[in-house]
Amino acid sequence: MPVIFTSRKKFELEISKRAAEICDQIILEMGAELHDDLIQKLSIFRLYLDRLERSAHNPAETEALLINMRTDFESVIQSVRRISRKLLPEQTVNDSLNTSIDMLCQSLERPGFGNIYYECTGTERTIPDLNRMYLYRIIQELIHNAFKHSSAWHVWVRLKWKNENLVIEVEDDGSGFNKISEFIERLRKKNNTLKLRSQAIGASIQYHHGEKGLLAKVDYKL
Numbered sequence: 001m002p003v004i005f006t007s008r009k010k011f012e013l014e015i016s017k018r019a020a021e022i023c024d025q026i027i028l029e030m031g032a033e034l035h036d037d038l039i040q041k042l043s044i045f046r047l048y049l050d051r052l053e054r055s056a057h058n059p060a061e062t063e064a065l066l067i068n069m070r071t072d073f074e075s076v077i078q079s080v081r082r083i084s085r086k087l088l089p090e091q092t093v094n095d096s097l098n099t100s101i102d103m104l105c106q107s108l109e110r111p112g113f114g115n116i117y118y119e120c121t122g123t124e125r126t127i128p129d130l131n132r133m134y135l136y137r138i139i140q141e142l143i144h145n146a147f148k149h150s151s152a153w154h155v156w157v158r159l160k161w162k163n164e165n166l167v168i169e170v171e172d173d174g175s176g177f178n179k180i181s182e183f184i185e186r187l188r189k190k191n192n193t194l195k196l197r198s199q200a201i202g203a204s205i206q207y208h209h210g211e212k213g214l215l216a217k218v219d220y221k222l
């Protein structure tokens, strides 16, 4: 059943309420990443410094420590980069949807246990700012959903620029075949931001059985 909003104001209120919820979620994720990942990695460096001091008269031990420190430092840089990318895309939703989705995929990737494969085909076309922002949010939510609700190890994000429309696919490999119909039913019924945003920009969103999980398809008329 189509959702009818009594006024544009009500619709915008609903969207901003949900956008605020998404922001809270991102802040929570970054807090967890700082706490569980970065602080742990940095704490190790205090131990390294103690050990370096004690190994002052043992060049072989110093050498071994330096090798480990270099590797761990690289990993600290990667953590900081991941956190900064999570903050950045919010401001750098730039003119190119291809580029901002590429950055989004990099920022949401969890190397080793949540890989995202991004692919775009065809020639990118200009899309009005608001519509581009909504498409960005839709893709962001679909990727979030894949990691949150399925045990996906891999997520594929595809942007297919055709003559008259842009087809966006987000597919995961995290759910058994039997469960998918139930998830599809839930998503079809729910009046979520995916539905709201798609309606607002005249796009359609549909869910299918993917090869090993859910396949969401957004069709946007250019």
Ligand SMILES: Nc1ncnc2c1ncn2[C@@H]1O[C@H](COP(=O)(O)OP(=O)(O)OP(=O)(O)O)[C@@H](O)[C@H]1O
Pocket (backbone or CB within 6 Å): 145, 146, 147, 148, 149, 150, 172, 175, 183, 186, 187, 190, 192, 193, 214
């Ligand atoms: N990729 C997915 N794999 C399996 N189930 C999914 C997937 N995406 C969504 N679902 C199912 O569809 C339901 C509706 O998703 P929806 O994004 O609307 O809400 P939510 O993620 O539960 O909550 P919110 O998005 O408000 O945090 C989910 O609760 C989940 O059961």
Ligand SMILES: [Mg+2]
Pocket (backbone or CB within 6 Å): 141, 144, 145
């Ligand atoms: Mg969700």
